[in-house]
Amino acid sequence: MMTDYTGGGYSDDDRVSDWEHGLPNVSDLTPLSQPLIPPELASAFSITPEPYRTNLDVARASQRTMSSLKGQYNNNNNNNNYIQANNWNSSSLDEFPISDPNGDCLRSDPRNSRKLETEVATKRARLVWTPQLHKRFVEVVAHLGIKNAVPKRIMEMMNVEGLSRENVASHLQKYRLYLKRMQGLSSEGSSVYDQLFGSTPVPQSLREGNGGSMATAYGGQMVAMPGYGQAGMYHGYDYR
DNA sequence: GCCGGAATAT
């Protein structure tokens, strides 16, 4: 793909920069959501008007384009649309409640800022549950106890900017599945899974709840979600 | 209308 007419230190990058420099400014462009032919004009000339597109329509279309391009070239820059929390300072359970919205948290990472928020109604970027976030999640669930560990409460107590109730609900669903699965697999003693993945104990408060009635809801077994073990390694990154 | 949870979609 790289051609060989790069000479005299004029690299491809330079050429791209020059090319980019000649591109029109964003403000010079007509928004895609705006029809090229005004509806009145279209009807006057018996032209079928373009379908109305909202900014959201445009955003989705462009997202489809980008993801199809991404799939086509399968490059390694695949985390551009993803939220990652790499610098989450986790804190232990006894430090609750945590109220540090401006700390080193989820959206403080530049990659987490939503693009073109004001210009286009973008869909929220897909959340990545890093080990830090997951740890926080588990701590909060433990703190709340099973009765109160519902998405909204968890979300509030996690106190992570931009984290939605839906994010939490989805993760909670999976977490419960793991708890149930582990319970089944290791009816007594430690299972193979514990040795394979390392294990995160089901927090005591999760078993106690507030009323203390739900003693064996999950059997008091050791449970871990794969990928969130204590080793601190996830997707090849060392988060410790 | 809000919410939680399961089912389903991407």
Place this chain on the structure above:
DNA sequence: TATATTCCGG
């Protein structure tokens, strides 16, 4: 598979 979205009760 991980996460998002939809669906259905309460």
